[in-house]
Amino acid sequence: MGIEPGRLHFSWISSAESTKFVTVATQVTEAVRALGPNTRFIQPPLAEVA
Amino acid sequence: MTSTTAILREIAARLLSSGAVEMVIGFRQGTIPMMNEPCFVRKPDEVGHLVWDSHCGINLANYLTDRKEKIGIVAKGCDSRNVVTHILENKIRREQLVVIGVPCRGMADKRKIAMKCPGEILRVSETATAITAEGEGFSRTFEKADVLQHNCSLCIHRNPVIYDELAGDLVEEQQGVDRYADVRAVEEMTPERRWKYFEDLLAPCIRCYACRNACPLCYCPTCFVDESRPQWVGKGQDPIDVRTFHFLRAYHCAGRCTDCGACERACPVGINMRLFTKKLEKDCRELFDWEAGLSLEARPALDQYRPNDPNDFIR
Numbered sequence A: 001m002g003i004e005p006g007r008l009h010f011s012w013i014s015s016a017e018s019t020k021f022v023t024v025a026t027q028v029t030e031a032v033r034a035l036g037p038n039t040r041f042i043q044p045p046l047a048e049v050a
Numbered sequence B: 001m002t003s004t005t006a007i008l009r010e011i012a013a014r015l016l017s018s019g020a021v022e023m024v025i026g027f028r029q030g031t032i033p034m035m036n037e038p039c040f041v042r043k044p045d046e047v048g049h050l051v052w053d054s055h056c057g058i059n060l061a062n063y064l065t066d067r068k069e070k071i072g073i074v075a076k077g078c079d080s081r082n083v084v085t086h087i088l089e090n091k092i093r094r095e096q097l098v099v100i101g102v103p104c105r106g107m108a109d110k111r112k113i114a115m116k117c118p119g120e121i122l123r124v125s126e127t128a129t130a131i132t133a134e135g136e137g138f139s140r141t142f143e144k145a146d147v148l149q150h151n152c153s154l155c156i157h158r159n160p161v162i163y164d165e166l167a168g169d170l171v172e173e174q175q176g177v178d179r180y181a182d183v184r185a186v187e188e189m190t191p192e193r194r195w196k197y198f199e200d201l202l203a204p205c206i207r208c209y210a211c212r213n214a215c216p217l218c219y220c221p222t223c224f225v226d227e228s229r230p231q232w233v234g235k236g237q238d239p240i241d242v243r244t245f246h247f248l249r250a251y252h253c254a255g256r257c258t259d260c261g262a263c264e265r266a267c268p269v270g271i272n273m274r275l276f277t278k279k280l281e282k283d284c285r286e287l288f289d290w291e292a293g294l295s296l297e298a299r300p301a302l303d304q305y306r307p308n309d310p311n312d313f314i315r
Ligand code: SF4
Pocket: B059, B214, B215, B216, B217, B253, B256, B257, B258, B259, B260, B261, B262, B263, B264, B274, B277
């Protein structure tokens, strides 16, 4: 689609797996932060369009 | 008149007069050359409208959705696979149908022919291997193989997969076709390059939805693009909305698309949106060993869980 591979993550976490949730959330955040701000699939706010 | 046309008319007349079907769906000559249109024949004395030539690229399975009567449907290879898909998805019952199979030698790409002609084409005629287009002061003959629709040149299921009647001898299937060269080329691009590539590909799109309307898979009573509460996607020409429409449309066809080419054929600006559905077709084939519409017994890829389904992408 043209989105950087590191921006999309899939995980299956049970409600009982709190530590896994923390680990995955941290990893996702770090991976996305490393890529920098997203530039794709962004629409300008309506005020700017008008 | 090609002999297939004669056989089709004979079959249609027989089915209608015996009462085996109430209606036959086929093709008739369009109002302009190379644009045959769907035709619904209800009386035996109307079968003279039916024709068959290299301009029957529309997918007739599109006209079966939720019909209640008994129908004879003319089906080339891809149409028959969409008929199978329709049956699997409970959009029509097998018992309602008499499938009139037409072994197919590929459909002509009207744009390729028009581009090679110096003026407006007023008449076309064809032999088994050549198509002649004529207009004011010109006449051009093309090898049919050179002006096939792209999907037809890559087709490996030319014979109908189900049929009750057959309008001609089965044809030899094309061997050794590399179906996915174009998809691989896109897969190999960097994300930046690919983003740009799709931007260019979709730039001319006017959001007319002809591609959706031509597709037998798109039968939802209200398409997501037409919903306004919630509004999933903007209705204008914003490139992000256009892209969202195209990706979602393609994903809704995942594991169902037969690459019949009706969408690309219908597009007024000539966008090759089949690239998206072909990527999904390729994935289905590689990951789930699935090809759409080949059998009434097998369940579609998205409809079936197997313990060994690939799931490495989930952490
Ligand atoms: S998406 Fe296009 S090629 Fe696929 S079934 Fe629909 S009309 Fe045919």
